[in-house]
Amino acid sequence: MFLEELGYVVKRRRTLVSFALLAAIPIFLGVVLDIAGTPGGNGHGPGPVFFDRVTHNGVFLGFTAVLTAQLIIIPLIVSIAAGDSIAGEATDGKLRYLLASPVSRTRLLALKSLVALLYATAAALAVVLVGLAVGAALFPVGPVVTLSGAQISLLDGVGRLALVGLLAGVSTFSIVAVGVFASTLTDSTIGAAAITFGTVIVLSILDGIPQLAHIAPLFLTHYWSTGIDLMRSPVVWSGILKNLAEQAGWMVVFFGAAWARFTTKDILS
Amino acid sequence: MSNAVSSLFKSRFGVRIAVPAVVAVGAVGTALIYPQVVSASSPSLASETTSQVIASAVSPTAKIYSGTVVETSGLGLPSSFVNELSGSTSTSGLSGLMVQALTSGVTTNFWTNYASNLRIQVPSSTGEFDLYASSGSVWEWDSATNTATSVTLPSGTQSQTTSTTSTPPSPSTIADALLANLPAGATVTFASPQYVAGQAAYVLDLAPNDPSSLIGSAQVAVDAATGNVLGVWITPTGGSTPAFSVYYSTVSFTAPSASVYDFTVPTGATVKSVTLGGGGSTSTSTTSPSITHKTIGSGFSAVEVVTGLPQSSSSTTSSLMSSLLASGTQVTTGIGSGTIITTSVATVFIGSNGTLAFGAVPQSVMLADLGQG
Amino acid sequence: MAELISTSGLTKSYGDKLAVDAVDLSVHEGSVYGFLGPNGSGKTTTIRMLLGLIFPSAGAIEVLGHSVPKETTRVLVDVGAVVEGPGLYPTLSARRYLQRMSRYGRGERRRAIASIAPGERPALAPDIDAALEMVGLAKVGNRRVKAYSLGMKQRLSLANALLYPRRLLILDEPTNGMDPQGIVEMRELILRLAAQGTTVFVSSHILSEIEQLCTHVGVIQHGRLLFQGEIGELRGQLPARLAVGTSDQVAARELLRSRFGLQPRTDESGLLVMDRGGVAIDEIAAALVGAGIGLYRLAEDRSTLEEAFVALTGEASDVS
Numbered sequence: 008m009f010l011e012e013l014g015y016v017v018k019r020r021r022t023l024v025s026f027a028l029l030a031a032i033p034i035f036l037g038v039v040l041d042i043a044g045t046p047g048g049n050g051h052g053p054g055p056v057f058f059d060r061v062t063h064n065g066v067f068l069g070f071t072a073v074l075t076a077q078l079i080i081i082p083l084i085v086s087i088a089a090g091d092s093i094a095g096e097a098t099d100g101k102l103r104y105l106l107a108s109p110v111s112r113t114r115l116l117a118l119k120s121l122v123a124l125l126y127a128t129a130a131a132l133a134v135v136l137v138g139l140a141v142g143a144a145l146f147p148v149g150p151v152v153t154l155s156g157a158q159i160s161l162l163d164g165v166g167r168l169a170l171v172g173l174l175a176g177v178s179t180f181s182i183v184a185v186g187v188f189a190s191t192l193t194d195s196t197i198g199a200a201a202i203t204f205g206t207v208i209v210l211s212i213l214d215g216i217p218q219l220a221h222i223a224p225l226f227l228t229h230y231w232s233t234g235i236d237l238m239r240s241p242v243v244w245s246g247i248l249k250n251l252a253e254q255a256g257w258m259v260v261f262f263g264a265a266w267a268r269f270t271t272k273d274i275l276s
Numbered sequence: 277m278s279n280a281v282s283s284l285f286k287s288r289f290g291v292r293i294a295v296p297a298v299v300a301v302g303a304v305g306t307a308l309i310y311p312q313v314v315s316a317s318s319p320s321l322a323s324e325t326t327s328q329v330i331a332s333a334v335s336p337t338a339k340i341y342s343g344t345v346v347e348t349s350g351l352g353l354p355s356s357f358v359n360e361l362s363g364s365t366s367t368s369g370l371s372g373l374m375v376q377a378l379t380s381g382v383t384t385n386f387w388t389n390y391a392s393n394l395r396i397q398v399p400s401s402t403g404e405f406d407l408y409a410s411s412g413s414v415w416e417w418d419s420a421t422n423t424a425t426s427v428t429l430p431s432g433t434q435s436q437t438t439s440t441t442s443t444p445p446s447p448s449t450i451a452d453a454l455l456a457n458l459p460a461g462a463t464v465t466f467a468s469p470q471y472v473a474g475q476a477a478y479v480l481d482l483a484p485n486d487p488s489s490l491i492g493s494a495q496v497a498v499d500a501a502t503g504n505v506l507g508v509w510i511t512p513t514g515g516s517t518p519a520f521s522v523y524y525s526t527v528s529f530t531a532p533s534a535s536v537y538d539f540t541v542p543t544g545a546t547v548k549s550v551t552l553g554g555g556g557s558t559s560t561s562t563t564s565p566s567i568t569h570k571t572i573g574s575g576f577s578a579v580e581v582v583t584g585l586p587q588s589s590s591s592t593t594s595s596l597m598s599s600l601l602a603s604g605t606q607v608t609t610g611i612g613s614g615t616i617i618t619t620s621v622a623t624v625f626i627g628s629n630g631t632l633a634f635g636a637v638p639q640s641v642m643l644a645d646l647g648q649g
Numbered sequence: 650m651a652e653l654i655s656t657s658g659l660t661k662s663y664g665d666k667l668a669v670d671a672v673d674l675s676v677h678e679g680s681v682y683g684f685l686g687p688n689g690s691g692k693t694t695t696i697r698m699l700l701g702l703i704f705p706s707a708g709a710i711e712v713l714g715h716s717v718p719k720e721t722t723r724v725l726v727d728v729g730a731v732v733e734g735p736g737l738y739p740t741l742s743a744r745r746y747l748q749r750m751s752r753y754g755r756g757e758r759r760r761a762i763a764s765i766a767p768g769e770r771p772a773l774a775p776d777i778d779a780a781l782e783m784v785g786l787a788k789v790g791n792r793r794v795k796a797y798s799l800g801m802k803q804r805l806s807l808a809n810a811l812l813y814p815r816r817l818l819i820l821d822e823p824t825n826g827m828d829p830q831g832i833v834e835m836r837e838l839i840l841r842l843a844a845q846g847t848t849v850f851v852s853s854h855i856l857s858e859i860e861q862l863c864t865h866v867g868v869i870q871h872g873r874l875l876f877q878g879e880i881g882e883l884r885g886q887l888p889a890r891l892a893v894g895t896s897d898q899v900a901a902r903e904l905l906r907s908r909f910g911l912q913p914r915t916d917e918s919g920l921l922v923m924d925r926g927g928v929a930i931d932e933i934a935a936a937l938v939g940a941g942i943g944l945y946r947l948a949e950d951r952s953t954l955e956e957a958f959v960a961l962t963g964e965a966s967d968v969s
Contacts, residue, residue: 008753008756020740063544100732100735102736103732103736106700106701107728110753110757114756115753150543155397155406222308224307224308232402239397256299256303259303261296266292266296267289267293267294268292270288271288271704273704274703275703
């Protein structure tokens with residue numbers, strides 16, 4: 008059942024288009040930097056973190072790409088995938104046949120959620136992987152300088168890049184939970200995805216309002232930027248751990264709500 | 277309504293939604309309320325007199341080798357000036373941090389061995405600023421500009437470098453100044469003990485009782501176990517929330533690994549060098565012979581007057597300076613004409629002839645003091 | 650015979666509206682049960698409750714001796730279902746669709762099989778080829794479903810219900826969207842499956858489509874079960890009607906009146922129509938021929954089931 012679902016998702020055209028879009032980010036950034044060079048020479052440009060380092064060390068293309076994609080594109084793609092999880096089956100009446108196949112509602116929900124979580128992780132890692140590949144193809148690669156100015160080996164740098172990518176994926180687990188819950192509320196994939204992505208956007212806007220600072224730590228977007236703490240020497244773990252706790256909290260609440268809803272819902276589609 | 281609620285709880289959905297709902301309440305509670313409960317909960321400490329606690333704060337029994345210092349500031353700077361500061365493109369590096377420290381607050385991590393090494397790290401969401409100091413070499417590192425700046429101390433002060441640079445700025449610096457300048461009429465009482473950076477701490481409440489000071493009260497948290505000052509909160513006269521605070525959010529009493537002090541200029545970085553006390557420095561040495569310094573008054577209402585300052589040091593500062601000056605009031609005093617600016621806990625006079633006066637006093641007191649000068 | 654479907658007081662309400670109102674279904678093993686009712690009468694809601702898709706507001710359901718919705722997944726291992734039209738993946742082929750569905754149900758099926766004595770265990774794997782063959786899609790099984798006609802999609806849905814040998818088939822409007830040829834084939838398939846011992850519960854709003862299939866009938870309207878029983882019993886509720894055509898209708902009417910005490914009347918096509926009561930048809934024929942009246946037509950009314958339906962529900966069965 009798991010392999011079936013994984014295979015089904017992997018072969019879908021929507022998956023292909025989504026991952027092509029994700030891969031386009033590092034490719035686009037890399038090509039632009041290769042043609043135009045770093046804006047403002049070796050100074051700090053207005054671009055994303057590490058943007059100005061890419062032409063000196065291709066490894067940074069992976070960082071720049073994933074930290075950029077993490078803000079809008081990955082949440083969007085994850086919102087669509089999670090919103091599709093149950094609602095996508097409900098359209099055209101497929102859900103009733105899946106349940107009659109038979110499979111218990113709890114197992115179906117768990118399966119769909121697990122695949123969506125893997126999808127989210129794969130989305131972030133795809134950006135990292137393509138970024139690293141494009142960076143290595145277009146620019147020199149070598150030992151990596153952390154934000155603290157310390158030099159670490161290329162292998163260590165790539166390892167941290169992988170962790171940053173993994174963390175960017177895990178940072179969207181809360182989105183998956185919200186999306187799966189929204190997906191149990193409606194039979195429309197677009198509707199569920201819109202609710203989910205809308206939630207992310209609204210929370211990220213509210214996160215920047217000083218008057219809400221005392222509740223901002225509850226927002227799922229609040230600790231997203233802590234991924235770059237992996238690039239400090241020594242690594243600062245406190246923010247990363249808070250992010251993991253944040254994601255876990257949202258997952259428990261919204262996967263729980265999705266379960267409560269889906270296992271008691273009349274399937275009318 | 278109550279009917280709908282009771283039927284919800286009888287339904288299957290009502291029963292099942294209870295699980296995530298309870299978790300949600302628990303999570304919100306843990307994230308928002310628990311820290312407040314902990315900080316509000318008073319540790320029970322052995323009763324001591326305020327003077328015993330002050331004495332313990334003067335000579336702590338254990339050193340804080342690393343930790344996180346949180347500084348917050350709601351000084352009430354003129355809003356036009358704050359807008360100019362935050363809108364300014366030069367808010368990176370050290371000057372940016374100073375602006376941030378004045379207008380909102382800065383969180384810094386530090387590591388020290390109290391002998392030869394100090395590292396201060398100011399992380400931000402997009403990078404970090406570092407100060408690496410070890411005997412004989414001091415580096416500033418700014419990740420935003422990928423720039424390493426070698427800081428050379430004035431010759432003759434090299435031997436003092438180790439001791440001065442290996443001591444991090446901390447709440448105790450301010451607490452010492454407050455405690456040393458306690459005026460005669462000041463009262464020192466205990467507020468309820470609190471946890472600061474996870475340590476049970478006595479909280480001293482200092483009230484200067486000085487009508488000519490802007491400082492209404494200052495609270496000083498002293499670690500009950502080690503005597504370290506863990507935090508200082510300064511509340512203006514008539515105010516209810518602190519206008520300025522500096523406290524530890526984490527502390528460690530064990531020496532950190534030596535590797536945190538390592539700094540080698542990374543390949544590809546821009547290298548600069550500055551000499552403190554010489555030209556082009558952003559810091560100003562008080563040992564410069566042209567600068568004079570005097571104190572008017574005493575205690576919490578003392579006013580410091582500095583004369584002989586250079587008119588301006590860099591173009592960015594002067595643009596900010598003109599904005600700052602524009603936000604103040606033009607006055608003429610006994611030490612010349614200039615601009616006077618008042619915040620919630622301090623008043624600053626910037627004279628057109630290179631004079632500067634500042635103190636925790638209202639504008640009227642400042643003008644009266646300067647009029648005498 | 651065992652009761653394969655049994656409901657008692659089955660009720661589903663949406664707010665104040667009762668979609669299904671205290672229905673007591675009883676479907677015995679070996680029967681072909683026609684579940685009749687106009688659109689919106691509660692057929693589909695009832696069937697979805699039998700399959701655990703909708704939760705009843707009140708009442709109890711037992712299917713194959715298991716309680717629904719509590720043991721829905723266990724029940725559905727042995728039930729093939731077509732629910733209100735197909736639910737297909739347009740981009741998948743028929744073969745790939747059946748593969749996906751069988752992989753989804755595999756875990757539950759394996760668990761159910763494990764509880765059966767080793768010698769009697771049915772196959773775990775589905776027979777996709779046989780299922781496609783049965784519904785006549787074997788030749789187009791690799792084509793993408795989006796190229797299928799509605800009738801073909803309906804057949805594929807039926808193939809999904811036939812992936813494994815089933816004890817019970819629950820078919821909700823299986824002939825919907827099919828051409829006449831398809832309807833005939835569907836009917837033949839159901840009869841074949843019934844002959845092999847599969848119990849079939851089939852719903853329709855068109856009586857004539859399933860009239861020849863069913864051994865038992867349930868009639869539902871406005872959520873209420875109006876009739877349930879053998880199909881002959883439904884017919885028997887109406888008087889047996891006879892239509893007679895002769896060379897001399899006046900003489901024939903007089904004869905039937907005086908000899909048998911019948912009350913014939915002339916219908917719009919000129920035939921004599923009457924309730925023959927307990928009089929045997931051959932007796933009537935012999936009397937007419939014996940009196941020298943030319944008999945060229947003698948027929949029992951063929952539309953009695955439809956009339957029974959109309960008599961029960963107050964409306965024709967094919968109103969949609």
